[in-house]
Amino acid sequence: MSTENNGEKNKMETSTTPSSLSSVAAASKRTGINTRPMGTGLEARNVHAWFGTHHALADVSLDFASGTVTALIGPSGCGKSTFIRTLNRMHEFIPTAAMAGQVMLDGKDIYDPSVDVTKIRLQIGMVFQKPNPFPSMTIGENVLSGLKLAQLKTSNKEELLEECLMKAGLWAEVKDRLNAHGGSLSGGQQQRLCIARSLAVRPQVLLMDEPCSALDPGSTLRIEETISELSSSMTIVIVTHNMQQAARVSDYTAFFLSDGGPGQMIEMAPTSEIFARPRDKRTENYVTGRFG
Amino acid sequence: MSSNVAPVVTNFDHVSPIRPWQASVRDRLITTGIFLGSVAMSYLIIKLTGLSGKLGFFATFLSVFTTVNATRDYFRFGSASAKDSLVNTLVAAGAFITIVPISSILYTVISKGIKGIYPALFFRDMSLNAPNDPLNVGGLGHSIVGTLLLVSVALVFSVPIGILTALYLTEIKGRFSQPIRFLVQAMSGVPSIVAGLFIFSAILIPITKDNSSLLGSLSLTILMIPTVARTAEEVLNLIPNDLREAGIALGGTQWRTVAMIVVPAAKSGLITAIILGIARIAGETAPVLLLAGGGDKFNFNPTSGPMGSLPYYIWRSFGAGSPEAVTRAWTGLFVLLVIVFALFAVARFLGNRKVGK
Numbered sequence: 001m002s003t004e005n006n007g008e009k010n011k012m013e014t015s016t017t018p019s020s021l022s023s024v025a026a027a028s029k030r031t032g033i034n035t036r037p038m039g040t041g042l043e044a045r046n047v048h049a050w051f052g053t054h055h056a057l058a059d060v061s062l063d064f065a066s067g068t069v070t071a072l073i074g075p076s077g078c079g080k081s082t083f084i085r086t087l088n089r090m091h092e093f094i095p096t097a098a099m100a101g102q103v104m105l106d107g108k109d110i111y112d113p114s115v116d117v118t119k120i121r122l123q124i125g126m127v128f129q130k131p132n133p134f135p136s137m138t139i140g141e142n143v144l145s146g147l148k149l150a151q152l153k154t155s156n157k158e159e160l161l162e163e164c165l166m167k168a169g170l171w172a173e174v175k176d177r178l179n180a181h182g183g184s185l186s187g188g189q190q191q192r193l194c195i196a197r198s199l200a201v202r203p204q205v206l207l208m209d210e211p212c213s214a215l216d217p218g219s220t221l222r223i224e225e226t227i228s229e230l231s232s233s234m235t236i237v238i239v240t241h242n243m244q245q246a247a248r249v250s251d252y253t254a255f256f257l258s259d260g261g262p263g264q265m266i267e268m269a270p271t272s273e274i275f276a277r278p279r280d281k282r283t284e285n286y287v288t289g290r291f292g
Numbered sequence: 293m294s295s296n297v298a299p300v301v302t303n304f305d306h307v308s309p310i311r312p313w314q315a316s317v318r319d320r321l322i323t324t325g326i327f328l329g330s331v332a333m334s335y336l337i338i339k340l341t342g343l344s345g346k347l348g349f350f351a352t353f354l355s356v357f358t359t360v361n362a363t364r365d366y367f368r369f370g371s372a373s374a375k376d377s378l379v380n381t382l383v384a385a386g387a388f389i390t391i392v393p394i395s396s397i398l399y400t401v402i403s404k405g406i407k408g409i410y411p412a413l414f415f416r417d418m419s420l421n422a423p424n425d426p427l428n429v430g431g432l433g434h435s436i437v438g439t440l441l442l443v444s445v446a447l448v449f450s451v452p453i454g455i456l457t458a459l460y461l462t463e464i465k466g467r468f469s470q471p472i473r474f475l476v477q478a479m480s481g482v483p484s485i486v487a488g489l490f491i492f493s494a495i496l497i498p499i500t501k502d503n504s505s506l507l508g509s510l511s512l513t514i515l516m517i518p519t520v521a522r523t524a525e526e527v528l529n530l531i532p533n534d535l536r537e538a539g540i541a542l543g544g545t546q547w548r549t550v551a552m553i554v555v556p557a558a559k560s561g562l563i564t565a566i567i568l569g570i571a572r573i574a575g576e577t578a579p580v581l582l583l584a585g586g587g588d589k590f591n592f593n594p595t596s597g598p599m600g601s602l603p604y605y606i607w608r609s610f611g612a613g614s615p616e617a618v619t620r621a622w623t624g625l626f627v628l629l630v631i632v633f634a635l636f637a638v639a640r641f642l643g644n645r646k647v648g649k
Contacts, residue, residue: 050309059303063505089313098309111312116369151372262304 079263188219429445488579
């Protein structure tokens with residue numbers, strides 16, 4: 001498999017865009033963005049991850065510039081979720097986990113012993129695959145729960161509540177029932193509630209681990225709109241299995257793959273490039289749906 | 293930004309996994325230092341003030357250690373982290389306080405009981421000896437036989453009944469679920485002597501007119517069923533409904549689904565239910581004394597004749613009062629503890645075996 005890839009690699013780089021790819025590339029709203037915005041943002045340097053002795057992820061170096069949306073794509077089991085969890089130190093929650101490498105936020109390694117891990121997670125928020133509103137709290141309490149958990153003070157709770165729900169695209173639907181329980185919302189609404197909850201502590205970076213995989217197309221569309229609106233003010237990293245989604249919402253795309261060994265980052269490029277002119281044969285096979 | 297393609301590297305042997313979130317050697321040394329310093333400081337405080345005794349020392353140590361640790365975290369990461377460390381230390385102290393009386397009991401039972409152990413102890417009975425006799429005559433073999441017979445016969449009755457009751461409550465959910473659940477809960481509070489008296493007046497007086505360990509087992513069954521049924525119900529309730537739906541959607545009848553999917557999934561929890569049941573009855577004395585009568589002779593027949601048991605042996609030996617008799621009682625306690633632990637270990641082993649082996 002790999003010898004075949006190497007053999008055809010040069011051919012790929014010189015070939016013109018296949019017509020099947022141009023339609024996906026055209027679907028990308030954000031094809032114009034090719035330059036790196038200012039700010040250092042988040043940066044992974046040679047990150048490895050292990051579960052026990054199992055080497056799950058090897059040598060991933062990625063730059064997430066401020067104000068960009070980066071999509072991580074790749075087949076199941078290639079280490080995307082593991083990687084995203086190393087970015088806000090959720091990885092260490094698993095008892096046998098280990099890692100190597102550095103994750104820099106604004107130039108400072110978040111794994112440095114002098115760093116308070118809870119503050120890191122305040123700055124780098126996370127939205128999970130399954131919507132997980134806190135069952136004992138109302139909608140309003142859910143949004144503000146991060147402030148309570150981290151014991152942060154805010155001058156105007158109502159204002160913050162409205163702002164976060166607005167940004168998450170949920171305000172119009174829930175403004176009359178903020179005292180209802182989070183569980184009374186639909187799946188898509190619950191996920192937007194979880195996004196609003198992450199926004200309330202004002203993170204610099206938002207990590208999203210397949211946030212739409214449990215949702216219907218309508219809710220998915222709403223969340224994608226939310227991501228586009230948020231991307232002006234924060235850095236977003238989104239894991240997705242849906243390549244159209246990656247094309248629609250992201251500025252950059254990174255392709256991960258595991259060929260039996262640890263998962264590795266194969267290729268990272270502006271999203272339009274990845275879908276129109278992938279440089280690696282494996283990336284091309286994946287984005288055109290030939291495997292995975 | 294130019295695209296980058298990862299170089300083809302497949303060998304990462306030079307990279308070694310680390311756990312930067314764990315306490316470093318330096319952190320551990322500091323914590324040990326704080327621990328030892330707190331011990332020394334509490335010793336000083338005890339000497340210099342009116343406080344005294346082990347309890348005073350422990351309380352002083354706990355407050356000193358907690359304060360120093362929390363202060364350290366306050367200067368590292370701020371007040372939230374200090375509170376976190378405070379609660380952490382208190383939780384650990386709580387766990388420690390739980391361990392203290394248990395290990396103290398274990399220590400006392402083992403150190404006092406071990407004196408009365410000699411090899412023939414397990415093969416002899418007390419039919420020719422009094423509890424006050426020297427420690428190298430007589431034995432408690434008859435009590436072990438009695439306890440094992442009482443518990444195992446009670447298990448044979450109560451485990452099926454208890455688990456079937458739990459299955460009725462969680463799987464069938466018939467119209468009697470509510471009253472049965474209520475009765476089972478109420479029954480778990482019944483004093484053991486009431487169960488004993490019930491069998492005494494319902495079976496011993498009108499029918500058998502004689503002591504037997506079977507009757508003792510029946511009263512223990514009454515005590516054990518509620519424990520098994522309630523715990524098993526909790527465990528079965530934890531099995532996700534998706535599994536039941538998946539089984540039924542594959543064309544299984546309810547019985548096949550429960551037997552093939554629900555019960556195996558709940559297996560280790562059901563074993564725990566049985567262990568808790570055994571723990572409830574293994575040390576029962578009153579109903580056993582009333583119904584099995586208690587005896588000093590080997591009796592292998594559960595259906596007739598008085599039967600000794602370890603709790604009875606302990607009770608009788610303590611009552612005799614001489615130093616030898618008291619040592620016998622401690623030895624009985626020791627053996628009872630070993631038997632209960634052995635039963636737990638066997639049950640755990642059975643429960644942890646992989647499904648399908």
